[in-house]
Amino acid sequence: xxxxxxxxxxxxxxxxxxxxxxxxxxxxxxxxxxxxxxxxxxxxxxxxxxxxxxxxxxxxxxxxxxxxxxxxxxxxxxxxxxxxxxxxxxxxxxxxxxxxxxxxxxxxxxxxxxxxxxxxxxxxxxxxxxxxxxxxxxxxxxxxxxxxxxxxxxxxxxxxxxxxxxxxxxxxxxxxxxxxxxxxxxxxxxxxxxxxxxxxxxxxxxxxxxxxxxxxxxxxxxxxxxxxxxxxxxxxxxxxxxxxxxxxxxxxxxxxxxxxxxxxxxxxxxxxxxxxxxxxxxxxxxxxxxxxxxx
Amino acid sequence: xxxxxxxxxxxxxxxxxxxxxxxxxxxxxxxxxxxxxxxxxxxxxxxxxxxxxxxxxxxxxxxxxxxxxxxxxxxxxxxxxxxxxxxxxxxxxxxxxxxxxxxxxxxxxxxxxxxxxxxxxxxxxxxxxxxxxxxxxxxxxxxxxxxxxxxxxxxxxxxxxxxxxxxxxxxxxxxxxxxxxxxxxxxxxxxxxxxxxxxxxxxxxxxxxxxxxxxxxxxxxxxxxxxxxxxxxxxxxxxxxxxxxxxxxxxxxxxxxxxxxxxxxxxxxxxxxxxxxxxxxxxxxxxxxxxxxxx
Numbered sequence: 001x002x003x004x005x006x007x008x009x010x011x012x013x014x015x016x017x018x019x020x021x022x023x024x025x026x027x028x029x030x031x032x033x034x035x036x037x038x039x040x041x042x043x044x045x046x047x048x049x050x051x052x053x054x055x056x057x058x059x060x061x062x063x064x065x066x067x068x069x070x071x072x073x074x075x076x077x078x079x080x081x082x083x084x085x086x087x088x089x090x091x092x093x094x095x096x097x098x099x100x101x102x103x104x105x106x107x108x109x110x111x112x113x114x115x116x117x118x119x120x121x122x123x124x125x126x127x128x129x130x131x132x133x134x135x136x137x138x139x140x141x142x143x144x145x146x147x148x149x150x151x152x153x154x155x156x157x158x159x160x161x162x163x164x165x166x167x168x169x170x171x172x173x174x175x176x177x178x179x180x181x182x183x184x185x186x187x188x189x190x191x192x193x194x195x196x197x198x199x200x201x202x203x204x205x206x207x208x209x210x211x212x213x214x215x216x217x218x219x220x221x222x223x224x225x226x227x228x229x230x231x232x233x234x235x236x237x238x239x240x241x242x243x244x245x246x247x248x249x250x251x252x253x254x255x256x257x258x259x260x261x262x263x264x265x266x267x268x269x270x271x272x273x274x275x276x277x278x279x280x281x282x283x284x285x286x287x288x289x290x291x292x293x294x295x
Numbered sequence: 296x297x298x299x300x301x302x303x304x305x306x307x308x309x310x311x312x313x314x315x316x317x318x319x320x321x322x323x324x325x326x327x328x329x330x331x332x333x334x335x336x337x338x339x340x341x342x343x344x345x346x347x348x349x350x351x352x353x354x355x356x357x358x359x360x361x362x363x364x365x366x367x368x369x370x371x372x373x374x375x376x377x378x379x380x381x382x383x384x385x386x387x388x389x390x391x392x393x394x395x396x397x398x399x400x401x402x403x404x405x406x407x408x409x410x411x412x413x414x415x416x417x418x419x420x421x422x423x424x425x426x427x428x429x430x431x432x433x434x435x436x437x438x439x440x441x442x443x444x445x446x447x448x449x450x451x452x453x454x455x456x457x458x459x460x461x462x463x464x465x466x467x468x469x470x471x472x473x474x475x476x477x478x479x480x481x482x483x484x485x486x487x488x489x490x491x492x493x494x495x496x497x498x499x500x501x502x503x504x505x506x507x508x509x510x511x512x513x514x515x516x517x518x519x520x521x522x523x524x525x526x527x528x529x530x531x532x533x534x535x536x537x538x539x540x541x542x543x544x545x546x547x548x549x550x551x552x553x554x555x556x557x558x559x560x561x562x563x564x565x566x567x568x569x570x571x572x573x574x575x576x577x578x579x580x581x582x583x584x585x586x587x588x589x590x
Contacts, residue, residue: 199462
């Protein structure tokens with residue numbers, strides 16, 4: 001069934017995600033802060049709008065994927081924002097990675113004008129966005145999730161409704177905690193191996209099949225050994241996501257000591273101008289601490 | 296080719312390992328501090344000896360698997376120890392998990408009397424010991440490794456020579472660092488999910504396929520959700536292994552901040568009488584910190 005879809009924020013992730021929605025046979029109205037970002041979509045048949053409100057006027061389901069919590073707030077509730085144009089009964093699907101607690105507030109505000117909301121952050125990076133194999137973690141009403149699911153299936157593969165509004169953002173935060181702390185785990189182990197004069201590559205090989213095995217050991221561990229930190233997922237973005245995690249932990253009064261520690265290592269990388277590196281570069285901080293070089 | 300094998304320390308791990316060596320068609324001389332621990336092996340055709348020295352007199356390759364660094368030192372170099380009986384040209388294979396630096400010293404001492412040594416700690420637990428599917432991380436000369444390899448293949452599957460003497464222990468230490476810190480990662484993520492009111496089981500499900508996926512997420516994450524801490528690998532043993540890691544880090548001057556943090560959480564579990572639980576119980580400490588109960 002062809003649907004009228006809105007898409008706001010066709011950037012590195014959003015661009016290919018929107019294209020995959022169009023490949024699914026849907027009509028798309030889009031808006032980008034930088035108009036040139038709409039070019040590819042318009043070439044593929046999308047309609048460029050002058051504002052998020054105009055997108056919302058034309059669409060039954062409005063996707064957005066932008067950088068941070070204040071960006072989402074401004075796209076939805078700002079001047080010429082989605083809320084100004086959205087019809088009652090339409091659905092706003094926020095695929096950004098932002099604060100779980102703010103997400104709940106946004107959903108409540110939209111509900112007051114009869115607009116539904118799902119939070120649906122993704123993981124899988126640019127590659128997953130292009131190939132339509134993203135993991136999508138969804139929070140919101142089950143009924144609304146079922147309604148939007150065919151559209152999620154244009155963009156992703158592992159699509160799980162985790163709970164009510166905000167739960168998708170909680171799952172994404174958990175994802176970022178686990179990835180960050182596991183990167184620290186692998187960083188410390190390989191640094192320990194190197195300092196002991198062992199062959200760190202062989203150590204990784206020996207560990208891969210057992211309980212120490214992980215996607216991070218496989219992918220990020222390889223990057224550490226090759227000293228090749230082409231992203232992947234950038235330090236600057238991981239640091240931003242961990243800021244959201246630690247702010248939420250602060251609000252809720254929950255101690256996350258290892259997550260806090262890795263956040264500091266990401267901060268350290270920002271201070272050495274390494275924000276564009278893959279976040280596997282945490283190993284650099286672990287090595288620098290003990291006076292070891294970058295190789 | 297039938298070989299004359301020695302085996303010292305037929306405990307929970309060593310017992311089934313020795314049986315698997317015998318199933319490989321080898322003759323076995325064994326010694327246990329507690330003589331009753333030899334019963335199963337004697338029933339299967341092994342010869343019980345009165346000391347480690349007597350074992351060594353009869354064997355070309357002498358395996359040992361005991362608790363800690365001082366135990367290994369005493370079994371090899373103590374009164375009636377292996378060194379008292381071992382012939383020049385024989386090989387001592389230490390499958391205990393002990394200090395990498397002490398291991399190098401032990402190998403040097405044995406070399407002086409013409410006895411070779413391999414360090415070959417394992418992972419995979421009692422289940423892996425019984426089924427003969429242990430991971431074995433080996434340090435020592437390549438030539439000696441090739442000689443002993445057919446015997447390792449009676450006990451394990453993923454058998455990797457990581458480097459020279461001590462390198463096997465380094466790899467095992469790295470394994471324990473990664474497992475411990477990844478347990479902390481999963482503990483913090485699931486605690487964060489619960490504190491946010493999300494369904495932690497669904498969060499785990501959403502995370503499994505992506506970059507947050509790991510053996511620890513699969514196995515230990517499940518234990519945390521089920522609040523079922525039947526080992527598995529016990530807190531008391533993981534704490535002991537992390538003590539070795541932190542002592543080695545202390546000797547080498549290398550900072551392992553996240554490993555240190557999880558070591559403290561294992562210490563905390565020892566203080567609450569939880570040494571017999573699986574080390575996934577680290578999640579209890581993470582929850583207790585923030586005043587959350589055990590469920």
